[in-house]
Amino acid sequence: MRGVDKADMLCALHPIPFRSKKWYIRIAWRLFDRMVINSWLLANHLGKQNVNWKNSRLCDFKTEIACTLLKGSVALQRPALVPIQRRQHSGSDTDENNRSKSDRKKRDLTRTIPRILRYDGNEHWPKFVKSRLRCKYEECELKTQWTCSKCELHLCIQPQHNCFVAFHTKQ
Structure with missing residues (x-):
């Protein structure tokens, strides 16, 4: 019992x-x-x-x-706000210059998308917008005008690399 x-x-x-x-x-x-x-x-x-x-x-x-x-409903979508943690500067720029690009921490998303929503494969459509912002995929640094209609994130869609597909598929 x-x-x-x-x-x-x-x-x-x-x-x-x-x-x-x-x-x-x-x-x-x-x-x-x-x-x-x-x-x-x-x-x-x-x-x-x-x-x-x-x-x-x-x-x-x-x-x-x-x-x-x-x-799931487009009318009820609202961005989830997550506080950004700021780093404190040590005052010496030499340490920053000595560090290579690979040692630097990858940038974090300002908004976190739940895994269930990100990988559900349902109603994720690319949408063209006027504002050109940085791609939110971790491995990309380009600016794009394409957003995901469900996640509301800017993601690249290019022949060389498709960040939109890479972001929405499990690796």
Whole structure:
């Protein structure tokens, strides 16, 4: 009975607020809640084997799923803001000049796109815009006028290298 008690406890932590007189709607919401909790438990169990996995809380996991489902609609898209960490200058420019280009840290994205949204392969279309900004793919330094319609990021589309495809495919 340990599994049943734990499942009931996790359902009671963050219940889905629903009210319905129809019995089948209550069952559907309960099943959906159980699916989310089971996937969270499975992700945490499998995440212990992966070093890069960040252990998340159930509430954060449910929020991320809700945001991903809402991102499916173009009308409800909103950029996720992430604070930028600034480096402190040591005051000596000689150390900076001695460092080679390969030793420098790659630039971080100012916005992070959830992996589920980035690799879902659904409704990622190149869109031409007037503003010419730097490509947000880590390995590219060119400026481009193409953005992803779903991710809202500037990505290159060129015959030599296609950052748009490289950004949306797992490596």
